[in-house]
Every structure is written in structure tokens, then in C-alpha cells.
Amino acid sequence: MEWIEKLNKAINYIEEHLDSEIEIESMAKITCCSVYHFQRMFSYIAEVPLSEYIRRRKMTRAALDLKSSDIKIIDVAMKYGYDSPTAFTRAFKNIHGVSPSKGRSVDTHLKAYPPISFKLYVKGEIEMNYRIEKKETFRIVGVKEHYLLNIEENFMQIPQFWEKTMKSHVFPKICSLMNKEPYAVLGVSTCMNGKDFDYYIAASTDKEVPEGMSEYQVPECTWAIFECISSEMQALQKRVVTEWLPTSGYEYADAPDVEVYFESSEEIGQNKCEIWLPIIKKVK
Numbered sequence: 001m002e003w004i005e006k007l008n009k010a011i012n013y014i015e016e017h018l019d020s021e022i023e024i025e026s027m028a029k030i031t032c033c034s035v036y037h038f039q040r041m042f043s044y045i046a047e048v049p050l051s052e053y054i055r056r057r058k059m060t061r062a063a064l065d066l067k068s069s070d071i072k073i074i075d076v077a078m079k080y081g082y083d084s085p086t087a088f089t090r091a092f093k094n095i096h097g098v099s100p101s102k103g104r105s106v107d108t109h110l111k112a113y114p115p116i117s118f119k120l121y122v123k124g125e126i127e128m129n130y131r132i133e134k135k136e137t138f139r140i141v142g143v144k145e146h147y148l149l150n151i152e153e154n155f156m157q158i159p160q161f162w163e164k165t166m167k168s169h170v171f172p173k174i175c176s177l178m179n180k181e182p183y184a185v186l187g188v189s190t191c192m193n194g195k196d197f198d199y200y201i202a203a204s205t206d207k208e209v210p211e212g213m214s215e216y217q218v219p220e221c222t223w224a225i226f227e228c229i230s231s232e233m234q235a236l237q238k239r240v241v242t243e244w245l246p247t248s249g250y251e252y253a254d255a256p257d258v259e260v261y262f263e264s265s266e267e268i269g270q271n272k273c274e275i276w277l278p279i280i281k282k283v284k
Contacts, residue, residue, distance in 0.1 A: 002282070003246045006031045007045070007118045010038075014054060015115055018061050019079050022054060032282075033252040036149065036191040041252065043151035044241045046116055051150075056113040059095040062088075063112070066104040073100045128236070128244060129227045132279070137220045140186055142174045142202025144214050149195055155234055158187070158199055165201050173210060178203035184274075187259035190216060221255040223276040224248070230271040233259065240277055253278035 010027040017023075028038040042050045058080040065076050077088035077100075092100045096110045103110055145161050147154055165171050174185060181204060188200040200216055209215050224244070228236045237257075245252075255278035262272040 003031075003251070004118050007042075010042075011116055011118070014057060018054075018058055021081070024050070034191055034254045035195075036197060037252040037254075039149055040151060041241050041245075044238045045118065049150055049152060053113075053116065055091060056095060057115065059092055060111070060113045062092060062100070063096060063103055063110045066100060067110075076100065128239065130244070131225050132222065133225060134222045135220065138180060138204050138218050139206065139215060140188060140200060140202035140218060141177050141205050141207065141209050141213055141215045142186070142200050143170055143212070144198045144200045144202075144216075146198055147196060149197060161199065162187070162201065170212070171201075173213075174201065174203050177205040177207050177210075180204040180206060182260050185261045187261070188216065188218065189257040191254060191256055218258065219255050221253055221278045222280065223258070224250065224279050226275040226277070228273050228275065230261065230273050233273055233275065237275055240275060245277075248279075249282055250279040251282050253280040 010030045013027055013030060014022060024035050024039065028035045031038050031041070033041065039050050042053075046053060048056075062076050062080050065071055065079070066073070073088070074085055077083075077085055080088070082088035082091065089099055092098075092103065095113075096103055098108055098110075102108055143165060145157075147157055165174075178184070183204075186200065186202050186204065188202060190198045190200070198216070200214070202213075202216070224240075226236060226240055226244075257278065258276035260274040260276065262274075
């Protein structure tokens, strides 16, 4: 329950700062995890990106201001952090379907997005096989792409990156580098500043870095390791965060997320995989 309480405190923080600066770093501190993991966790549980949730709440408040007072549109825009009327009008129209000037008319219908309130609801009807292991630091080498943190877009972008890599001459080279545990092809999401991250398709190795590839040092960490097949990877990632983590006694550690892909299967989507979730024991 403490984990859910922290999430609700983060929501309260948003409500208290809708008309001032909202610092994602402050919300991450409230929930005791990194900015990267907080945004990812929020998107999984709320089923909407954090930035979009904040935008909806600001435009809900802005609509109330326009309806209930004679405040100028430019002043409402400034109040909710928009430096230009054009940017505010675009955001307002995206949410309500009308311009701010039309939105203040009595007969105009607008949308309202109430604050989210998180409650503990663990389904648990489908088993999750996992183990907890501490592993020393290991070095990976492979190809990488840089992404802005947007869970919905990332869910489309990363599979496209995999498809492109597996069809290229690079993939066999990555496989040939593999000479250290874990003996598998790895997908590694690095934690950066909470706004963007690097995603590696790589192998654990002590070999030299081939031209066109990059290396990364995965830090020593304790991992909750979940078994699955490749076609279930994204669904299980969401279940781990929304069902397992809240009642596990663990919190996100400030370390990368790792996907481990073992031997190939002739049946598409049936490759044996593991999800490595970086964890630390909750401090009581």
C-alpha cells in the first residue's frame, strides 16, 4: 500500500503545481525511483503518458477559468505555462476540440479530465515465473538508437529497430560477439535524464568494439528476472510493473531494464525470453 500512496502523493504534487512549474524530478523523489522509471511506471499504470496527463489536467483547469471569469486568454495561457497564445490555443484545441475564445461561450461543450487516484488492484489470475538474482557488472557491445521517452511511441519504435537490425548484416556480427553471460542477444534500455534514453541490441562480450557499434557497461545490480516468450514481452512488462512490483517489497533500482532473448524458434513470437527488472529492497 505504501507504493500506491507514493503514487497518489505524486498526483497531489501535480494538482498543487498545475499553475506553476511541475518538476518531474520532484515526483520521482516522492515515489523513490529515477525520473526514467517513474515516467515509465506512470504510463503503464495510468495508461497515458505523464506529459499527456499533465496537459489534460492543465486544459481542464484552463477551461474552468475561461468559463467562470473574465480573465484574458493570454493570462490563462501564461498561468498554465504557455509562453505564446498559439501554443496554448493548439493545446486547448487538442483537448477540447474548440479554440479558447469559443470555449468560454456558455453553450460550448468542453471536456473534463478529473485527477487520477491510484488503488491497489492485483489481478493475479495468470502466473508469472520469476527469480531474484544479484549480478556483477557486465559489458555489452552492439548497435543502439536514441529515443525520447514516450511509452506508446517506444512500443512501436523499438520493435521496428529490432526488425531492421535482424534483417541487416549487423545481427550475425552481434551474435558472433557473444562470449560472456548472459549468453543471449540483449535489449538494454539505459537510464538517462528521464526525457530520453539509448536502447541497445547487443551481446555480453569482452571482444573489441567493431566499427559502427557501441559499448555500454551494465552496472552491478539485483534483478527480478521474469520468464516469457517474445510475443508476450510487452504485455508482461506492463504486468510486472502494475501487478508484481506493488506487492513485492521491492522498488525500482536506478539501473537499466534488460531484455534477454535466447535460442530462436521456428514459430514466430515463441522465442524464450527474460525480462530483467532492476530492484532494491524497500526502506522501511
